[in-house]
Amino acid sequence: MTDATLHAGQFATLIIMAVALGMDAFSLGIGIGLKGIRLRDVLRLSSIIALFHVLMPLGGIYAGHFVSGLLGHVATMAAGVLLLLLGGHMIYSSLKGDSVQTMDYRSSIGTFLFAFSVSIDSFSVGVTLGMFEADILLTVLLFGFFGGLMSVLGLLLGRRVSENLGGYGEALGGTILLIFGLLFIF
Template sequence: MFELSAATGEILTILVMAVALGMDAFSLGVGIGLKGVRLYDIVKLSSIIGLFHVLMPLGGMLTGQYVSGLLGGIATTVAGGLLLLLGGHMVYSSLRGEAVDSIDHRAVGGMLVFSFSVSIDSFSVGISMGMFSAHVLLTVLLFGFFGGAMSVMGLMLGRRASRSLGGYGEALGGVILLAFGLLFLI
């Protein structure tokens, strides 16, 4: 009986962490979706985000106890800084119009930057989970699933809202990313 409840508790803990880590992907999805995004781009970007949500915690779990104390705060700071940069760039490019190239979420480099920025915190979570020898396959699969699924939800929500916001969508998306970046740094 106790073994069953301990396993259930571990699964619930992993689920809660997967949803919490997926919230970054959701907020980024809303921000990008407000710029306007095609369904094909939603599938590509969400797939890469889901893949990063598998690879980053897997790398963290493999790194394990060696550097957990050092990287926990650094990963959060880097993620916050990246979101601040991305959000600031989106606001700036929306205010300047076509004179400034914004980071293209359809290009491979842009997708990698966005995916890395929302997945870096899952690396530090993976480090701490590696210390507790959590079930690796279950953990990374759930993290990947929720990261990808929540990015799809965010992109779809942002896409729908962008139709009614028009040209202000990119600026609003940038402000959302700036806010989340500040939350990471505070």
């Protein structure tokens, strides 16, 4: 396998993961958008979510480097199990109907908690990617871009569509992470 093929594969994997992680922001954004949101608030909230989608995986990547040094070859199995658990939790949460829609996203604390809650999955995936020595800059830029983009799309779409679409986005993201978890294990 050539070096260019390896980089293209890593890039495609990172994009798919970034979109999967952005599904959480997308689905919860739909819920908030359904209640009505001003465009200024869409931009503010999405920018903060994008920032958190940069910071959380960055912290996770550094934690993953540390764990990888401790675990050695067991790191691949641990990373796969982590993705399986995370994907399963996302699917379970979407089916159960867990949501943070009751918090006031317009307050500073509400905005912080909302952005943190939709970005926490990025930390766990960052740990996994840190174990595999993924390109840090590319990872955080893609995660930040797609986290912000997916939240904008969810918030704007929520202004226009029915509530039923929200849970499916998070379930789809969870399924993608489950598949990657299985690929890492097997």
